[in-house]
Amino acid sequence: MTKDITAEHVLNDLRYLTLLARSFPTVADASTEIINLEAILNQVAPGVEVIGTLESVEESVEWLRSNPHPDLLFMDIHLADGDSFRIFDAVEITAPVIFTTAYDQYALEAFKANSIDYLLKPLNASDVGRALAKLHRLTSVERSDYGSRARTLAASRREDVFLVHVRDKIIPLHRDRIAYCYTSNEKVTAYGFDGAAYPLDKTLEALQGLLPEAEFFRANRQFIVARQAVKEIAVWFGSRLTLHLTVETPERIVISKARVPEFKTWLRAVHPAE
Numbered sequence: 001m002t003k004d005i006t007a008e009h010v011l012n013d014l015r016y017l018t019l020l021a022r023s024f025p026t027v028a029d030a031s032t033e034i035i036n037l038e039a040i041l042n043q044v045a046p047g048v049e050v051i052g053t054l055e056s057v058e059e060s061v062e063w064l065r066s067n068p069h070p071d072l073l074f075m076d077i078h079l080a081d082g083d084s085f086r087i088f089d090a091v092e093i094t095a096p097v098i099f100t101t102a103y104d105q106y107a108l109e110a111f112k113a114n115s116i117d118y119l120l121k122p123l124n125a126s127d128v129g130r131a132l133a134k135l136h137r138l139t140s141v142e143r144s145d146y147g148s149r150a151r152t153l154a155a156s157r158r159e160d161v162f163l164v165h166v167r168d169k170i171i172p173l174h175r176d177r178i179a180y181c182y183t184s185n186e187k188v189t190a191y192g193f194d195g196a197a198y199p200l201d202k203t204l205e206a207l208q209g210l211l212p213e214a215e216f217f218r219a220n221r222q223f224i225v226a227r228q229a230v231k232e233i234a235v236w237f238g239s240r241l242t243l244h245l246t247v248e249t250p251e252r253i254v255i256s257k258a259r260v261p262e263f264k265t266w267l268r269a270v271h272p273a274e
Helices: 027-044 057-066 086-090 105-114 125-137 140-156 204-210 257-270
Strands: 015-019 049-054 072-076 097-101 117-120 161-166 169-174 178-184 187-192 197-200 216-218 223-226 230-236 240-245 253-255
Touching (some): 049 057, 117 125, 240 257
Parallel strands (some): 015 049, 072 097
Antiparallel strands (some): 161 169, 178 223, 187 197, 216 223
8 A cells, every 4th residue: 555655645745744752761762753754754755845853842832833834743642741732722733633642542533533644653654654645635625624623632632520539439520629730659649629639540741631721730740730729929049939829738839940931921811910
């Protein structure tokens, strides 16, 4: 099948933006993933142009805001600083998307229905060729439609209720009840406004992608805080900030100097000046 796929089958000027994660055990593994995808593209569609590789949500948003969008996005679900669906919250993506990741297959059908294709790692020439052939068959209107579907999929990833397993019970925890999420010793716990603790089976990175960005902020490696829980902000050493919440926390919540501008922008957006 891949022998029949050429640059003429896709677009003569088709350009690819690959959003590839650092979610690999070593930097060498990440480099191998990039090299592998580029090698496959050269094999199944020789002559196409890879116009960039981006490794984080922040870097991707900045690039997409500053450059014309490519004809196709290869997008890994997990990027260096969180879930790639956060990109859709920050910038309107009109290009069709091919998701690539070593993700659990539970959402496979949803991804296939709302993107050009969904490719499980390790990638191979047959799957990539099939996805490019599908892109070639689409009209310009259909390609734009797939861009809209990807945005819808990103929005649907937000969860309103988390199921918490406590002993022999399953407790529904609505996100409105979450004051903050905290990770320690590879365990993640959500704390309610009443101080109750709820163990979660998700990583803080996964929660960051599932909780709406307008309501929750990733303060640092250990905390995600709800805007309604922020009671007081204090200047800390080295131009950092510390947050005091309406509920007690296991340790001080410190926002680094580098992230202070982002935090202030987020806070102004949800607490506009009167």
